[in-house]
Amino acid sequence: MGRLRRRLFPSLPLSLTVFCFWLLLNSEISWGHTLMALLLAVVIPLFATRLDREFARIGRLRRIPRMLWILGWDIVLSNIEVARRVLGPEREITPGFIWVPLDIGNIHGIAALTSIITLTPGTLSAVLSDNRRYLLVHVFNLKDPQEVIDQIKRRYEAPLMEIFP
Template sequence: MTPKRPLLRRLFPAPPLTVLVILFWLLMSDSFSFGLIVLGVLLGVVVPLFAARLDREFARIGTLRPVPKLLVVTLWDILVSNIEVARQVLGREERIHPAFIWIPLDIANIHGIAALTSMITLTPGTVSAALSDDRKYLLVHVLNLEDEEHLISEIKRRYEAPLMEIFP
């Protein structure tokens, strides 16, 4: 039989998150009133309760060796993509071929998938749109698709492979 957690721990599963939610709520409010403070405290209690139920997968970290290179690759891709998107937007509209593509995923760790979707979305000209229910495919919108297979292989090589080392 597992021991029951105390009531205070059940109400506040993540006290730092509670404090953070309250602080962000108060910072985003344009004024301070008793009602806003009460609503902030209510959010600070409720949000961590739901977050604790949603986050059932813990982030297992493999190796951090690929992180520096991955950061450099991502920053470089963001820079190059900014220039490319500006060139495309300022150019002739007929030369832009937007498309949605499904990328098959080898990575299974939800935290690694979240990092992958963030990197794709941070890179101008691409947006992660959906993850299949079985987490095996990622739908990505591309501003200008020239070669689908090349784009998929680049995303898998540049982002997914290092993330699979970080999040096994």
């Protein structure tokens, strides 16, 4: 009986979460919604177990407060810069894409880096290369590509490499 349950429900918490969320997403609880929730609670964890998971390894957490302070400050400065550029002459805006070479290899650190880049006004993470070594970033006002790359690596990637070794 235990083997059958593990085959049908490889992750009971995930199954329960899917079941509950499906019912919460619908405006009413009916037999049809309940059966669909049960079907999804069985099928989704079966597919999820086949995904290649990479578990997060956490390193030095003491870098987080300083990095969050730097990120908050950069967000404020970027908002001011973007507003100034948008309200100024259009010819002074020079958008562009750059490939940022990555030293960080941990996928969770890369995900954090892409989120940080996208959170900062004026930049947007676009594509991660298949080998996870380069990140394509769109920059709202690209004057010096190497300066932007150096800033991303110094201010965000280096601390993230300590947090996600």
